[in-house]
Amino acid sequence: xxxxxxxxxxxxxxxFSVNIFYTxxxxxxxxxxxxxPGLGPSTSIALFIxxxxxxxxxxxxxxxxxxYQGCMYGGRITSILANIPGDAPAIVTCFEGYPMAQKGRAGxxxxxxxxxxxIGGMVGLTGLMLFAGPVSDFAIQFGPPEYFGLMVFALxxxxxxxxxxxxxxxxxxxxxxxCGTVGHDFVSGAIRMTxxxxxxxxxxxxxxxxxxxxxxxxxxxxxxxxxxxAFIKSKLTFKNLYxxxxxxxxxxxxxxxxxxxxxxxxxxxGAGGTTATFIAYAxxxxxxxxxxxxxxxxxxxxxxxxxxxxxxEGGALIxxxxxxxxGSGGTAxxxxxxxxxxxxxxxxxxxxxxxxxxxVVAGLLLGNIALLIMNVGLIPLFVSLLKVIEPYLLSAIxxxxxxxxxxxxxxxxxxxxxxxxxxxxxxxRKLDYPMGPLVLGLVLGPRxxxxxxxSIMMGHGDMSIFFHGPISxxxxxxxxxxIFYPVFRYAFLAARERMKKxxx
Amino acid sequence: MKKKWAERMFSLFLMVLAVSAYWQTLxxxxxxxxxxxxxxxxxxxxxxxxxxxxxxxxxxxxxxLQAEDVLLAQAFPAPRRLLKIFVFLAMIGxxxxxxxxxxxLGSQFIMVLVIEVALExxxxxxxxxxxxxxxxxxxxxxxxxxxxxLPRGFLD
Numbered sequence: 001x002x003x004x005x006x007x008x009x010x011x012x013x014x015x016f017s018v019n020i021f022y023t024x025x026x027x028x029x030x031x032x033x034x035x036x037p038g039l040g041p042s043t044s045i046a047l048f049i050x051x052x053x054x055x056x057x058x059x060x061x062x063x064x065x066x067x068y069q070g071c072m073y074g075g076r077i078t079s080i081l082a083n084i085p086g087d088a089p090a091i092v093t094c095f096e097g098y099p100m101a102q103k104g105r106a107g108x109x110x111x112x113x114x115x116x117x118x119i120g121g122m123v124g125l126t127g128l129m130l131f132a133g134p135v136s137d138f139a140i141q142f143g144p145p146e147y148f149g150l151m152v153f154a155l156x157x158x159x160x161x162x163x164x165x166x167x168x169x170x171x172x173x174x175x176x177x178x179c180g181t182v183g184h185d186f187v188s189g190a191i192r193m194t195x196x197x198x199x200x201x202x203x204x205x206x207x208x209x210x211x212x213x214x215x216x217x218x219x220x221x222x223x224x225x226x227x228x229x230a231f232i233k234s235k236l237t238f239k240n241l242y243x244x245x246x247x248x249x250x251x252x253x254x255x256x257x258x259x260x261x262x263x264x265x266x267x268x269x270g271a272g273g274t275t276a277t278f279i280a281y282a283x284x285x286x287x288x289x290x291x292x293x294x295x296x297x298x299x300x301x302x303x304x305x306x307x308x309x310x311x312x313e314g315g316a317l318i319x320x321x322x323x324x325x326x327g328s329g330g331t332a333x334x335x336x337x338x339x340x341x342x343x344x345x346x347x348x349x350x351x352x353x354x355x356x357x358x359x360v361v362a363g364l365l366l367g368n369i370a371l372l373i374m375n376v377g378l379i380p381l382f383v384s385l386l387k388v389i390e391p392y393l394l395s396a397i398x399x400x401x402x403x404x405x406x407x408x409x410x411x412x413x414x415x416x417x418x419x420x421x422x423x424x425x426x427x428x429r430k431l432d433y434p435m436g437p438l439v440l441g442l443v444l445g446p447r448x449x450x451x452x453x454x455s456i457m458m459g460h461g462d463m464s465i466f467f468h469g470p471i472s473x474x475x476x477x478x479x480x481x482x483i484f485y486p487v488f489r490y491a492f493l494a495a496r497e498r499m500k501k502x503x504x
Numbered sequence: 505m506k507k508k509w510a511e512r513m514f515s516l517f518l519m520v521l522a523v524s525a526y527w528q529t530l531x532x533x534x535x536x537x538x539x540x541x542x543x544x545x546x547x548x549x550x551x552x553x554x555x556x557x558x559x560x561x562x563x564x565x566x567x568x569l570q571a572e573d574v575l576l577a578q579a580f581p582a583p584r585r586l587l588k589i590f591v592f593l594a595m596i597g598x599x600x601x602x603x604x605x606x607x608x609l610g611s612q613f614i615m616v617l618v619i620e621v622a623l624e625x626x627x628x629x630x631x632x633x634x635x636x637x638x639x640x641x642x643x644x645x646x647x648x649x650x651x652x653x654l655p656r657g658f659l660d
Binding site: 050051054165175178185190192193223224402406415416422431448460461 | 507510511514518521524528529532539543544545546549556563566581585588599604612615619652
C-alpha cells in the first residue's frame with residue numbers, strides 16, 4: 001500500500017501546484033505534435049527539452065513525459081480522419097479507423113480509440129508502479145560486467161527491432177556509440193576523434209544530434225514533399241463524437257488483450273509502440289470470429305492496437321528509470337533530459353530519490369486523465385488548431401531547432417553539428433536507416449565504455465570476467481545472439497539449399 | 505538517382521567515416537600506460553570503428569544480392585525539389601555565419617523571410633509578418649522566459 005500511497009500523495013501535490021499546468025500543457029502539445037505527420041515523440045521531446053531548462057527537474061520531466069504520452073494519443077487523429085498516420089505506431093490505426101471514418105463513423109472511432117488509449121495508459125502505468133521497484137531492487141546487484149552485458153543487450157535489441165534491415169539498425173547504433181567517444185576521454189584526459197575541430201572537443205551533445213537527426217531531417221522531408229494543408233478532410237462536430245454502448249461492449253476484451261501485449265512489449269528495448277500495435281492487431285485478427293471483416297472498420301481492430309500503444313509507454317519507462325537503459329529513441333531523449341538536470345536513472349534513483357519517480361508516475365496518471373478529456377471531448381478543437389499550425393510548421397521547427405541547440409551550449413558550433421546530423425539523418429531515413437539506435441548509442445556510449453573499462457580492470461585484463469556471473473553472461477550471449485542470428489540463419493538456409501541441390 | 509546507387513553511395517560514405525574514425529584513434533594508446541590493460545582511450549573506439557565498417561560493408565554487399573525491382577524504386581526527388589533542400593540548408597549555414605555579426609533577431613528574421621518567400625512561396629507582406637513574429641516570439645521565450653542570452657551581434 002505504501003507504493004500507492006506515495007503515488008496518491010504525489011498526485012495531490014501535483015494537482016495543487018504549478019505542475020498541473022505543465023502536465024496539461026505537455027499533453028496538449030504532445031497531442032498536436034503526434035497528430036502532425038512526421039512529428040513523433042522523439043522529435044517533439046527533442047524540440048521541447050531546451051524549453052525546460054528553467055524548470056525544476058520534476059516539473060520538466062512531468063512536462064516531457066506528458067508530451068511523450070500526448071503523442072501516443074495524437075497520432076491517431078490524422079490516421080482516422082485522413083488515413084495519414086501522425087507517427088509510426090498510428091499506422092495500424094489507419095487499418096480500421098479510416099474505414100470507420102469513411103462509413104461516417106469518425107466520431108465513434110475517435111471516442112473508442114481515445115478511451116482505449118486511456119485504459120492502455122492506465123494499465124501501463126499500473127505495471128510501472130508494480131514492477132519498477134522489484135526491478136530496481138534486482139538491478140542493485142549489477143556490477144560493471146552486468147551493466148556492459150545490459151548495454152550490449154539493449155543496443156542489439158533496438159538495432160534489430162527498430163528497422164526492417166537489422167544490419168542497418170546495428171550500424172546506426174555503432175555510429176551513435178562512436179559519436180559518444182568524440183571529445184575528452186575523462187579517464188586518460190586524451191582528446192579523441194575530433195578531426196582537429198575545436199567545436200568537437202567537448203563532445204557531441206544529445207540535443208544537436210537528436211534535433212538534427214529527427215527534427216531537421218523531418219523539415220527536409222516536408223520540403224521535399226511540398227504538400228500541405230490536405231490532410232484533414234473529414235468534418236467532425238461535438239454531436240457525432242460518441243461511440244455507442246455496443247461499440248464499448250465489443251472493444252472490452254480487445255482493450256484488455258492490447259494493454260497486456262503493449263506493456264510486455266514496451267519493456268523490451270527497441271520494441272516500443274510500433275511493434276506492440278502490429279502484434280496487438282495481428283492477435284485480434286487471429287482471435288476474431290470474423291477475421292475477413294478486418295480492414296473494413298472493425299472496432300476490435302482499432303481498440304486493441306490503441307490500448308497496446310499507450311500501455312507500451314509505461315512498460316518502456318521501466319528499463320529507463322530502473323536500469324538507466326532507454327528502450328526507444330523517445331525514451332533515449334528523455335534520458336538525455338534527465339542527465340542534463342543532473343539526475344542519473346538507475347537502481348540508485350529508487351533508493352536516493354524515490355519521490356522523483358513517484359512524482360513522474362503521478363504526473364503521467366494525471367496527464368492520462370487530462371488527455372482522455374482532451375482527446376474525446378476536444379477533437380474538433382484539435383482539428384481546427386492543426387489546420388492553423390500546419391502551414392507554418394517549416395519555419396517554426398527551424399527557428400526552434402536553432403534556438404534550442406544554441407540554448408543548450410551557448411555555442412553556435414553546435415548548430416553546425418545539428419546541420420550535419422540533419423543531412424545525414426535525411427539521407428539515412430530515405431534509405432530506411434533507423435534513427436533511434438543512433439540516439440541510443442550516443443546516450444549509452446560513455447556508460448558502455450566505462451562499464452567495459454571497469455570490468456577489464458576488475459578482471460586484471462581477463463576478458464572472461466564477462467562470463468563469470470550468470471547475469472552478464474546471459475545478457476551478453478543473448479545480445480550477441482540477437483545480432484548474429486540473421487547471419488546464422490542466412491548461413492543455415494544457404495547450406496540447406498546447397499544440400500538440396502547436391503542430392504540426386 | 506536510383507535507390508540501389510543511393511544505397512551504395514551512402515554505405516560507402518559510412519565506410520569512409522569508419523576508416524577515418526579508426527585513423528583518428530591511431531595516435532592514441534590502446535592500453536593504459538600504468539597497468540598495461542586494454543583500457544586506453546583508443547581501445548573502445550577502435551573496436552567500434554572496425555564493427556561499424558563491417559556492418560557498412562555488409563550493407564554495401566547486400567545491394568548486389570537483392571532483387572532489381574525492389575532496389576530500382578526512385579530514392580530521391582526531382583532536382584528542383586533537391587534544390588529547395590539545398591537552399592534551405594544553405595540558409596541555416598548562412599544564419600550561423602550572420603548571427604555573431606548582426607545578432608539573433610536579425611539573422612532569424614532574414615532566415616525565416618527567405619524560407620517563407622523562396623520556399624513557401626508566400627507573399628512579401630505575410631512573409632515579413634511571419635518572420636517578425638517567429639523571431640520575436642522565440643527571442644522572448646528564450647531570452648526573457650528562460651534567461652538564455654542570445655547573441656546581439658555588433659551590439660555586444
